[in-house]
Amino acid sequence: MSTRHIPVLLHEVVAAFGPLAGKLLVDGTLGGGGHTRALLDAGAARVVGFDRDAGALERVGEIAGLTKVQGNFVEMGAVLDGLGVAVVDGVLLDLGYSSDQMDDAARGMSYSHDGPLDMRMDVGERLTAAEIVNGWREEEIADVLWRYGEEPKSRAIARKLVAARKARPLETTGELLAVLDEVYPPRGQARSHPAARTFQALRVAVNHELADIEAAVPQAAQRLAVGGRLVVITFNSLEDKLVKRLMQGLARDELDNVGRVVKPAVFKMLKKVMPSAEEVAGNRRARSCKLRVLERVR
Ligand SMILES: C[S@@+](CC[C@H](N)C(=O)[O-])C[C@H]1O[C@@H](n2cnc3c(N)ncnc32)[C@H](O)[C@@H]1O
16 A cells, blocks of 8 residues: 655755765654655665554555664664664654544544544554543543643533543544534534644644653754754644754753853754745645754754
């Protein structure tokens, strides 16, 4: 089966790593392999490509120069140690989900398809969306919706979910959507569906996405050779705020108590890159993406 995923900011990603000839890179989010193929085509010598979704690795198949790893990008350091790789010239994290995952009804990722309340990227992990919705306390659910979905009606939704599950556990995305419809009655052609926030929140919680980003960004930065770059693509404001804060922290000089630099920063942040209007017109998924780059300077 081939991928349906269109890589975002493809030329910008290739350009962000500079001249690629002979470079050793990590792609922490292999997905459909589009970015990795372009990086290898542009001259990279080798890519170590991670995906926590075994199905993604299968779809990518074999590519000369690619070493595939089924696992979370937070394991990057240990895996590179195992491969005998001390430093790399670049790391790419294209966060979130591929179209292959979002469009697969069986994974229950999206309110657009009826499927089981699952949402795991790695089906070997234990926690599913059904477990959160049917098993967590009302306040815990409200907290997830508020923190990871920025859902203003988080408490009302959590209350309705807890009432609905008393009759019988919710099993499908359609059943979840029916409860959300009670809080947000359908209004025809609204620009964005209010269910998007709840689905995002549950996906983020099921896949512990923010904790993984928090662990991976400093780890990836520490693996960079001088001149090496960490390139991160985010798709929502939660991810983007976190990545920006982590990169800014790494790019800060160490000061003494009167503000003199005692240790200049090892990293610097480069200018943020956004998709062009043409790209967004051709690929709706690109509309919210931002690319941030951190470079090791010493
Ligand atoms: C947006 S897609 C990447 C698309 C890819 N750049 C391409 O060109 O096709 C994100 C992929 O990263 C994977 N992923 C997300 N978080 C991950 C993590 N913490 N560790 C490993 N893979 C992850 C997902 O399973 C998904 O396949």
